Amino acid sequence: MPAHYNGDEATDEDVAKGISEVQGQDFAPQEFQGCPRQGSVLLVGEPMALFTAECTGSLQDVNEFSASIAGAELNVVVGLTRLGHQAQYVAHVGQDPFGIKIHHFLQQHGIDDSALTVDPHHSTGFMLKSKVTKGDPATAYWRSGSAASAINPQDVEGLDLSGTAIVHITGILPALSASAAAATQALMAHARREHVFLSFDPNLRPALWENAETMRSTLRDLSSQADLVLPGIGEGEELFSVSSVEEIGKAFIDNGARYVVVKDGPRGAYATDGKRSVYVPAFVVSTIVDTVGAGDGFAAGLLSALLESASFAGAMDRACAVGAMQTQVVSDNEGLPTPNLAK
Numbered sequence: 107m108p109a110h111y112n113g114d115e116a117t118d119e120d121v122a123k124g125i126s127e128v129q130g131q132d133f134a135p136q137e138f139q140g141c142p143r144q145g146s147v148l149l150v151g152e153p154m155a156l157f158t159a160e161c162t163g164s165l166q167d168v169n170e171f172s173a174s175i176a177g178a179e180l181n182v183v184v185g186l187t188r189l190g191h192q193a194q195y196v197a198h199v200g201q202d203p204f205g206i207k208i209h210h211f212l213q214q215h216g217i218d219d220s221a222l223t224v225d226p227h228h229s230t231g232f233m234l235k236s237k238v239t240k241g242d243p244a245t246a247y248w249r250s251g252s253a254a255s256a257i258n259p260q261d262v263e264g265l266d267l268s269g270t271a272i273v274h275i276t277g278i279l280p281a282l283s284a285s286a287a288a289a290t291q292a293l294m295a296h297a298r299r300e301h302v303f304l305s306f307d308p309n310l311r312p313a314l315w316e317n318a319e320t321m322r323s324t325l326r327d328l329s330s331q332a333d334l335v336l337p338g339i340g341e342g343e344e345l346f347s348v349s350s351v352e353e354i355g356k357a358f359i360d361n362g363a364r365y366v367v368v369k370d371g372p373r374g375a376y377a378t379d380g381k382r383s384v385y386v387p388a389f390v391v392s393t394i395v396d397t398v399g400a401g402d403g404f405a406a407g408l409l410s411a412l413l414e415s416a417s418f419a420g421a422m423d424r425a426c427a428v429g430a431m432q433t434q435v436v437s438d439n440e441g442l443p444t445p446n447l448a449k
């Protein structure tokens with residue numbers, strides 16, 4: 107049975123429903139046509155230490171874990187950097203070994219660390235991830251009151267966006283704390299004032315929200331302010347109670363977004379601007395090692411290709427490829443490719 111980039115095993119029915127070729131009317135966002143690589147991508151978020159189980163079983167039963175670095179926005183920064191793009195990363199870490207490890211990670215990956223704030227009063231967050239042979243691993247977070255949860259509007263209001271082509275925000279930042287939620291709104295307002303393209307990945311993390319309705323209403327509001335929204339099919343269902351890619355695309359467009367790219371599980375990805383739409387099939391891989399990080403890889407692949415003036419079909423093709431490659435490793439970001447591999 108084939109496995110797909112997002113880790114689900116595809117049933118024969120999925121394969122029959124899926125397509126093998128690009129379908130629909132391809133289109134491109136006019137912002138990036140004719141002037142490739144005209145700026146960097148700015149991300150703000152929480153970097154964490156990640157402890158991945160060495161063997162299968164419940165997190166409470168596993169005794170051995172291996173340490174690495176994670177964080178949705180950081181994964182996208184790593185992906186963009188590997189693909190030859192410039193990414194600005196704004197984050198807070200604690201004055202502790204995890205914070206030092208994250209700092210070293212940025213340096214080793216050639217990522218600008220000038221906007222990394224070391225907070226002596228709060229600790230760096232961390233997470234555990236289980237090992238599975240099938241499906242999505244379990245995760246558990248220790249990030250309440252973390253250094254990154256102290257991110258606030260002052261961290262973003264004064265940012266110089268003159269060299270920024272895209273601000274990419276995820277739905278995780280506003281879930282961290284009230285000040286981080288205010289920072290998310292402030293960053294969106296700043297990007298809009300400066301006419302910077304705003305990309306938003308809803309990245310639902312129910313465990314971090316007070317309740318499901320606050321999560322849904324906040325993420326619908328943030329999605330309405332973005333130029334481009336990148337929901338997974340399950341996220342679209344959760345936010346708008348509709349289930350097909352077409353209905354999800356329409357719901358986000360009606361809500362205010364200009365472009366929507368829906369990640370359609372084991373089948374592929376779909377883009378629409380409300381008038382045109384195009385569907386690209388996913389890549390099939392023989393074995394999935396770990397699904398976590400595939401969505402962030404998808405975002406890095408998509409944004410890098412759009413910055414190089416790709417159409418949505420071309421950008422989603424690269425995005426699916428990068429997501430597929432990231433499923434081939436245990437780490438959340440070590441599978442992210444360099445340009446030669448991504449072609």
Ligand SMILES: O=C(O)C(=O)C[C@H](O)[C@H](O)COP(=O)(O)O
Nearest residue numbers: 176177178398399400401402438
């Ligand atoms: O920052 C968080 O909240 C995390 O959970 C860190 C995870 O490494 C990524 O966010 C993976 O997310 P996907 O690429 O959607 O699988």
